[in-house]
Structures are given as C-alpha cells and as structure tokens.
Amino acid sequence: MSTRFDVIVIGGGIAGCATAHYLARDGVSVALLEAGELNAFASGANAGSLHAQIPHDPFVHKGENWARAFTPAVQLFKASLDIWTGLEAELGADLEIGVGGGLLVGANDVEMRQIEAKARIERDAGLEIEMLDRAAIRERAPYLSTNAIGGAFCPSEGKANPLVVAPAFAAAARAHGAHIVSNAGEARVARTGDGYEAAAAGQLFAAPRLVIAAGIETGKLVESLGGSIEIQGFPIQANVTEPAEKFLPHLVYCAGEKLTMKQTRIGTVLIGGGWPAKLDARGRPVADPASLAANLAVAKSVVPAVGALQIVRTWAAIVNGTEDWLPILGELPGAPGAFINYVPWMGFTGGPAAALAIAKMVQGQRPDMGFDLAAFAPQ
Template sequence: MRWHDLAVIGGGLAGVATAYFAARAGADVVLLERRDLNLGASGSNAGSIHAQIPFDPYREMGEGWARHFSETIPLFRASIARWRTLEAELGGSLGVAIKGGVMAAGTEADLRALERKVEIERAAGLPVEMWDRETLRARAPFLSDTLLGAAWCAEEGKADPFRAVPLIARRAVEAGLDVRRNAPVAAVEQVAGGWRVAGPWGAVHARKVVNAAGADAAHVAALAGVRLPIEGHLIQVAVTEKRAEELPFLLYFTGARLTLKQAAEGGYLIGGGWPARAGPLPMVDQTSMIRNLAVAQAMLPSLAGAQVVRAWAATVNGTADWRPILGEVPGRPGFFLNLFPWMGFTAAPAVSEAIAALALGQTPQVDLSPFAWPGEGA
C-alpha cells in the first residue's frame, strides 16, 4: 500500500499552492478535488490583492474587531511579496500588477472612521496614507468629485484568477504532484501511521492531510471529527467591455460594497461581495448586479454606458469574524487547516507555503500561530 507524505483536499488556489510548495520541497503529494481545478472561488473571484482592513465589517463590528483582524496584515504583506516573486519562479504570467489601492470616502463620518482605521493599520505595520479631497482630485481626477478623501496603500493590486491555479498546478505536477480530479471526499479517518482519505473513487493513505476545501471545508473537517465555524457565501463579479486605460489602482468605497479595477486588456472587473442567488450552481442576482454597477458608476463616472460582457457567481468561504483558521488541529495530529475567508486569494501564496512547511515538519517563514483553531467551544 502506497503512503503519500501529504494529501491535500481542495483544488483551488490554497490547495494547489500548498501542494506545489510541498512537492517542490521533495514531498510525495496527492491532491484531491471533487470536480476540476479552479472551478470554485479561486477561479471566480475578481482577482483583487488586498492589504487594507475591509471597511464593511469594520463599520459593523468596530475598532476592537479591526485591531484583532489587523493580525492578518503581516500575512497579507508577506503574501503580496510572494505574489511579486512567483511569476519569475514559475516561469509564466499570473497577471500580477501591484499599483496600489484607494479606499475612498463619501461622507465626513466615513472619512473620520477611515482615519481611525488607518491608525490601526499603521500600528500593524501597513504603510497607508490619508489623502484629503484636494490630493484625491489631483491624483485621481477621473473619480467622482463628490468624494471627500481616501486612504492609499501602495502594496495592493490585482492578479489573474484564471491564470494562477493552472500555472501553479502545472509546475506542481512537474515536481511530482499526483492530481485526482472528480474525487469527492466521503471519509477522512485517522489510522495507524497517518490518515486514510476515501470516496467513491477509492482511497489514499497519507501521513499528513491539509484541508483546503474552501466553502466545503466544514464538511471535510466534520469527516475528521472537527466542527468548524465556516460556511459558504454566494457572491458575484461582472466584467465590462474594453475601455481606454484610466483606472490604474484597486478602488474601494466606504459607502457601499465595491472593488473596482481595470484589467490590462481594458475591461473593468466589478465586485465587492454582492450576494448571488442559490441554485443547482451559484447564479447571478440581477438586483445585486444593478446595485453593484450603480455604485461603480457613481465612483467612476466614465463607466456610464459601458456594456457588461459577462458576469458569474461563486461560493466563497466565510467566518463571522473574518479571521483565517490555519495550522494543525489540536487532538488531530497530522490534520491541517488552510482556510482563509473572504480574502484567501490574496493570502494564498505565503499562507500555503507556510502550511506546507508545517505539514513537512519545517519552520515556516510566517507565523500562523495566532490563527490556530482553538477547538470547539473555545
């Protein structure tokens, strides 16, 4: 019977990157994906690379939440640094463009709240500037003149979600990764020497297991006797026709959910977490689409008349406090979690490299201990 060093469950960016880093380190790795690679949130998000604390949960949960969440900032910064080096390492394009992010405020109350959030971010080591109205108009004259100011972070940007997983998976396979597609997991059992992971396709044995199953992670964890406070959320993204280059940075708005950026080809990617509809597969919700497009056009008036050429919906994993759940599960030796809610696309490179190191008994370059799963009821 063959024993793998590591079994990774989940074929999104977190799972594929974990498998890549482990295989590159010389481990015998098998990856199990219930459908095909990159079909979930990793291939369906808007490709934003974040560093700033998101405004919506900050508004809802307050400054105490923001200080607690700011522990993720070193992970974001480490991962953004990793995004910058991955293309050269992999020998191909991931569409990485780190040209900064602007979080714009439309009211005095939001501007004051944004200033307090920036203080928390700076205390966590993130270089963020506050722009007053005049500075914002001077640096971004194409934005709405109703905006009163903004926070600027030079470390934010974008990458291409359609390129990342395929290229990383290709290099992982070249390093020896065994990819099992159409391999839904129905059993995760601790056995002598490690773990047995099984489904209708058969079974594999591995000394260590990483649960990187995204929105399906709670189900996978439950198979191993672990109950996680993580669930799936339906969101959607739209893309416009190609336009002349105008918006160089990632744009947020404090007044409503929005991420807006312009791809190198000219189309605008419009997202921000607006809810999609449930169905046999996630479905685009027209009401959310109209509201999301209205917010985008209000921020960038030149979008008026732009045609939406496609839109799609996906399920992302989320936790109530927005914090990731990372590392080895107490009481389940050899069972690891790589679960980063909401902004996992940004965090995947550095976090997955660290999870791979932990699973192989090595010391990771970033500290994941603040995000360890404390156990049910903690």
C-alpha cells in the same frame, strides 16, 4: 491496497494547489485530490483583487476592537503580497499581476473619520497607508467623481488573473513531482493507525499527513475526523465590462457602499465588492439582477466613466467566510498530522502565504513569516 505519499492535500483551489506546490518544491511526495476540475470554485471565480487593507464594511459594522484582532490577517496579506510580486518568476507563468495600489474613497466627513481610524490600525500593523485630501485624491485619481473628498492609498495592493493562478500553482507542483488527481469525486478521509487515508477516484491514498484545503467543504471533512470547525459560505457576484482604453490604474474601494473595481490588462473593468447573489432550486449560486443594478449604480457614482461601458458578464460563486474574518491555519486538535488551510473572504490574496506557512508546518518546521500565526490556530 493504497498508494502511499508523504502528504495528501484535499482541494484543488488556490489553497490546495499552492500547498501542493510548496510541499513538492521541498521534495515532499504529495497527492492532491480535487473532486471536480481544478480552480472551478471560488479560486477561479473571484474578482482577482490583491488586498491588504482591513475591509471597510466589517470595520464600520464590527468596530475598532474587531479591526485590532484582525491585524494578524493584515500581516498575512502583507506577507502574501510580497510573495505575489515574485510569483510569476517562481511559477514560470504570466499571472497578469499588477500592483498599482489600492484606493479607498470617502465622500463625506463621517467616512473620512472612519478611513482615518482604520488607517491608524493598519499602520500599527506595519501597512503603508497614505491619507489623501480632496486635492491629493483628485490629482492621484482624476477618474473619480467629484463626490470624492479624500481617501486612503495603500501602494502594495493590486490584482491578478484568478483564472490562471491556481492552475499555474498546480502545473508547477506537477513539475516538482506532485501527483494531482482532478475529477476524483468528493474524497472521504479517515484516520488510520499511522496517519490518514483518502478514498477518491476509485482508489485509496494513504499518508502520515493530511491537508484539508477544501474551501466551504472544510467543515465537513473536519467533522469526518471527529473535529468541529465553524465556517461560513455566502453567494456573491461579480461583473466584467467590455474592454476600454486604460484609465483605471488602481484597485478602487468605496467607504459608503460595497465596491471593488479594477481594470484588467486587456482593458475590461471588473466590478464587485461582495454584493449578494441568490441560490437556485438546486442550491447553486446564480446572479441577482437587483444586486447587479445596485453594484453598478455605486460603481458609476464613484467612477463615472464606467457608466459608458457595457457589462458583458455577471457571475456568482460562494465566498468562504468565518465569523471573525480570521483565517484558520494549522494542525487540527485531536487529529495529529491533519492540517487546515482556510483563508476566508480574501483567500485569493492570502493563498500563497497561507500555503507556504502550512507547507512548513506539515514538515514540522516553524514558518518564518515575520509575524505570529497563533491567531489562526484551529483551536
């Protein structure tokens, strides 16, 4: 005997919880199955940056053609940032959202030329980017080191607290009638005559439609349905300082090295940027002290004031990736009714818009996002 729903969602990170919310809000009966606790993986362990700019490091390494192919993702992030601004009202929760703008800092002429080239592509994609020279960046961000000779400012970027966002989506989904099962163990999915079955928590769930929102486990679930999808996972780490007086209103990046930095509402400074962590003997991500030292050295060289602060915590988690950095959103070829919701690298930022789009697709509607989602199709 199975319990029937309209849709089964696998995964209780931001992708799954937000999808369950938008489906339940539309009156769709939905069961979300999470192997462990909700928000226990990347969605609760990320650095809380709300990005829109094309990430600088892959831009430098992969080049302008890659960046142009990546612009649909910029449009997804832009659409998501619009949703983020109304998300606290939508979910009835304080998500500690702050939109102070993001500042990519250059320290030499080569970096400034790269920043300018990237900004041209971002503007073509409809993103607002302001180029700042030495005087302008000094005035905008007096906390920066005198090494900064200019940069690019994107006013729509910001931050939110990843510890509360997916749980707030889950709570709102529950309030709309979603059935959310955590600690269900790894759900196994199979096709049936009229849809899909998922075995989890000692029960059988059945539905005509399935959404796979399982982060780095997405590939495995797709394989169990006879499909194949290439995804990646990398252990990376992030750090947080003791609280300090407010001095950092922006999300700060550095063109020369991996860095993201922002100050939270309580004054702590979150320092990250995707520095590699290690895997322990059981394959679990653990912090790498060498990455910690290197990350902090970069942070201090860009924003000297952080040098006076104690780091109180460093943590590691697996970030989900794809080779081309593009999300995978849509119906799985050969498995009608099965959808993938997978946003790599910046899946916290893109989570709300991707989930809204998937919720519409699952209901047989064309998502009206203001741009074409074709670049993300699983095929």
